[in-house]
Amino acid sequence: MASDQSLLFPEEDNSYDKLFKLKTTPQQDTDKANQPAFNAVRPDPGFCLKTKIQNSSDKVFINVCRSTTIPAPKDITEEELLSIIESPEPGKYRVPMSIGEPHTEQDKSGQECTAYDVIIHKDFYEKVQTKQVFQGFFLTIVLEGLENKYQLELSRDWKLLKNKRYMGTSIVEQHIRTTAKPWIMEMEGEGKEDTNQGPSESIKMAEEPAYTILKEPPEGHPEYLVADMHLPKLKTAATLTLDIGEDRIVLQTRSLIYGLDIYLPYDIIQEDAVAQFNRKTKVLSITMPVQPC
Template sequence: MATDSTLLNSEMELQQQEDLYQQLLSQTIGNMQTANPDTKVIRPQPGICVKTTSEPSKEKVFVNICQSNLLPAPPELSREKLLDLLQSEDPSGYRVPMSLGEPHTEVDNNSQGCTAYDVVINQDFFQKCQKEPLFQQFVIMVSLEGLENKYNIELSREWKVLKNRKFLGSVSEQNIRTKSKPVIQELQPPETSPSEARRPEFTLFVEPPSGVPEHLIAEIKLPGVVSSRSLVLDIGEDRLVLTARPSLYYLDIFHPFLVDQDLSVAQYNSSTQILTITLPVVSS
């Protein structure tokens, strides 16, 4: 998790902000047009096939949860911690590294068209989930949430694991990140306790709105925050943590993209009391 106090500069003039954003935009576009040495092509092994439906259309959807030893394993998770996560309204405190493939059209056993998605997780963790139904339930849940966030869809939580089928369609290759930075990173405890602070209103959107995402932009409303000097912003590869002191606001969110922490920029407008964070997308 990288912390850079220079990300927050309320004294920056509007023209300087615009120039910086245009420079960031041009640099990111140029980088994305070249080959990415931090990715690797893998061919995952079949695992389990989960049948569900899309909402509200009720069209059939199949999720192929695959396995590969090239995906990092998540942190150790006890059964007690897992029970707490499953009972929590927000289980995002525990992240399962996974690769989410593009949707592909397939034909089910009734010769009807359907949509399938491929999700790849660490092989050892997958085997652990096979031995413990509770862990399998958790992986299916986070897989559905990941697909919903990435593709802006809604999937039913009434699913069925197919007994005699490990995969629907054919196993496709996927690109995964091989960069040395860990997918899961530990955050330092914030100075503001989440229980004492309010969760601010925020909006996330991607640019461009369609096609390959280039930037993830977060707009966070912070009524009552007079200066950026009271803000502490932590940006991770797929996580954003904001603290407004003293005990005013606290926001801890995960997003469905991997972003460039070093090129991320944040500006706080003290007039509108809105913090805008621009995060270049390097992978999704």
């Protein structure tokens, strides 16, 4: 089902209360204007994984590369990772990575094959190389990431190539989006919630509003997430406190009318998130650009 395009770029209307907007100084505006949208990155080779398309003979090679341009994930031990994997929320440990476009290569027999480049931070790469738990976890999320991004179904009968660090004649340059520090205005009198903590007691006591989250485009990796929250008991946005994290939305209201604490299936670009409350329909619409893969 296609999403309503008007949700992505709502028209100006007196019935809207804007909650979140970019808060910049003239110097910050200049800095952002001069800042390139993407960085060209040519990573160092790492190791190569061989697999194939499920129920097919089409070979797929995954080049795991390293660079300091990609952020490092949180530094945890193997024991901590095992505990997270076995917990009800195994997806809460996130590994930043850049998944590149497919490129056609030739295998050792001269047959055409497809290769993908995945870049991770060099320090995390060392963990993947030396610690079995991290390697198994990482390769699992890499295969899932490729499947989600390119609508593939990859065989889990994979093989690490011992004498090949990269499949291809030369390392492919990737263009990775730069991420500026978010300048989102916080509501007065409310501090930012610690996104590592669970919902506060006040949120647990409040009514959870009905909401929908659509992705645009609806197929593949989205460019936007659009959340609509139905708040019929509210008269104005002045009673709302909304905190948008990297992968989380926390909403609270005065007098504990509504409360919501949810995690998102994608990382978003916080500094470009915009929320508007329509006093006529009593709907809070939040438009959130999604981080590219």
